[in-house]
Amino acid sequence: VPAYGVSLARLIGSHMGETGSNLGSLFAELRDETVVVLDEVDAIGSSRVDVSDGASAERNATVNVLLTLLDRVQSGIIVATTNRIDNLDPALLRRFDESILVPAPTDAQKEKLAAKLCERHGVQLVDVGGCSNFDDVTKRVLREARKQVMREIRAMEESDNGTKETDGNNESAS
Numbered sequence: 001v002p003a004y005g006v007s008l009a010r011l012i013g014s015h016m017g018e019t020g021s022n023l024g025s026l027f028a029e030l031r032d033e034t035v036v037v038l039d040e041v042d043a044i045g046s047s048r049v050d051v052s053d054g055a056s057a058e059r060n061a062t063v064n065v066l067l068t069l070l071d072r073v074q075s076g077i078i079v080a081t082t083n084r085i086d087n088l089d090p091a092l093l094r095r096f097d098e099s100i101l102v103p104a105p106t107d108a109q110k111e112k113l114a115a116k117l118c119e120r121h122g123v124q125l126v127d128v129g130g131c132s133n134f135d136d137v138t139k140r141v142l143r144e145a146r147k148q149v150m151r152e153i154r155a156m157e158e159s160d161n162g163t164k165e166t167d168g169n170n171e172s173a174s
Contacts, residue, residue, distance in 0.1 A: 001033050001034070004034070004035070011023065011026070012044065016054075019044065020065035023066055030078075031076060034075070034076040034077070035076070036077070036079070037080075037081065038080040039081050040081065040082060041081065041092070042084045042085075044062055044063070044066060045063055045080070045082075045088050046088065046089065047089045048060045048064075063092065067092060078096075080092075080096065109134075110128045113137050118141055118144075121141065121144075121148075123144050123145050123148050126140055126144045
């Protein structure tokens with residue numbers, strides 16, 4: 001199934017009505033068997049507020065456009081993600097058929113992932129204390145793997161330089 005992640009940085013516009021227009025274009029392209037992922041949907045679907053300034057009015061208008069478009073979806077699958085469900089407009093939550101809570105990983109789960117990744121990348125076990133999620137664990141292990149590769153490259157270069165210097169000294173002594 002084709003799946004597309006929507007870049008909110010490209011979706012959110014700086015001019016009045018631009019974000020709503022971009023949303024309209026996105027939804028117009030939805031086809032059967034297409035999945036669109038709105039990552040961090042709270043950026044465009046936060047609770048509407050009393051209008052006291054232009055920015056609030058635009059944010060409310062964007063939420064209204066999103067709600068209307070979701071009501072009219074005839075094809076495709078929309079997936080929205082957030083780690084701030086408390087900030088979402090309640091009407092937005094009602095537009096989705098399913099809601100799946102993915103709890104934060106336990107320390108044991110993070111350590112198990114780290115062990116597998118360290119084994120896969122051939123690095124010593126990395127301390128994942130302070131990592132809040134699987135992405136943090138993965139980044140920490142990969143950072144250590146890159147460091148190890150760089151150490152190996154430096155060691156090879158130093159070894160090659162030492163060999164060249166020795167070879168050069170032998171030649172000048174001949």
